[in-house]
Amino acid sequence: MLRTLRSGLPADCDALYQLEERCFDDDRFSRRQIAHLLTRANAVNLLAVSDEQRVVGYGTLLFRRNSVTARLYSFCVDPAARGSGLGRELLQALEDAARERGSQRLLLEVRADNRVAMGLYRRMGFIARRWLDDYYADGCAAWQMDKRLEVSETLDASSIE
Numbered sequence: 505m506l507r508t509l510r511s512g513l514p515a516d517c518d519a520l521y522q523l524e525e526r527c528f529d530d531d532r533f534s535r536r537q538i539a540h541l542l543t544r545a546n547a548v549n550l551l552a553v554s555d556e557q558r559v560v561g562y563g564t565l566l567f568r569r570n571s572v573t574a575r576l577y578s579f580c581v582d583p584a585a586r587g588s589g590l591g592r593e594l595l596q597a598l599e600d601a602a603r604e605r606g607s608q609r610l611l612l613e614v615r616a617d618n619r620v621a622m623g624l625y626r627r628m629g630f631i632a633r634r635w636l637d638d639y640y641a642d643g644c645a646a647w648q649m650d651k652r653l654e655v656s657e658t659l660d661a662s663s664i665e
């Protein structure tokens with residue numbers, strides 16, 4: 505399946521709400537929360553769209569003023585589109601977007617029983633830092649994980665002494 509990545513627009517609210525319904529059993533965003541995320545200045549929403557213009561994945565980054573840490577606030581792929589590399593591609597693009605905004609660290613929380621997501625995060629270089637008891641609505645704990653975002657810079661010869 506061909507898919508492209510693009511920024512989210514206010515008009516994507518319904519599509520994201522339906523995607524969340526397909527992806528999460530509980531702890532989902534309301535339409536109002538999604539609409540807010542899509543219009544927030546300090547958020548980046550990246551959508552994966554199929555060639556039939558169906559939203560098949562998305563991730564949201566949140567940024568805070570005066571902070572070099574970005575937070576991965578939401579991240580999911582449509583069950584029908586999983587296992588084909590889209591999650592990894594989307595996560596890489598979100599990481600790149602955080603770097604472009606000057607972030608030096610990416611932080612996230614993941615359900616302690618979510619082996620697939622944790623495996624992906626680990627293989628992408630995230631490290632589990634903190635155990636958060638009773639973090640989700642159903643009482644499940646979370647791991648807080650983070651990744652240092654290296655700034656790729658070309659050495660400027662004039663700055664070498």
Ligand SMILES: CC(C)(COP(=O)(O)OP(=O)(O)OC[C@H]1O[C@@H](n2cnc3c(N)ncnc32)[C@H](O)[C@@H]1OP(=O)(O)O)[C@@H](O)C(=O)NCCC(=O)NCCS
Nearest residue numbers: 579580581586587588589590591592613614620621624627
């Ligand atoms: C986590 C999620 C985004 C991964 O999406 P995806 O498109 O299937 O991811 P990919 O196809 O890129 O696979 C990522 C890795 O997970 C592995 N993987 C995917 N599905 C798997 C499964 N069911 N069992 C074991 N490994 C699996 C892949 O082999 C791949 O391994 P790699 O890192 O060595 O390449 C998706 O499963 C999802 O949306 N889950 C529900 C929502 C969720 O948990 N979001 C994260 C909240 S913190």
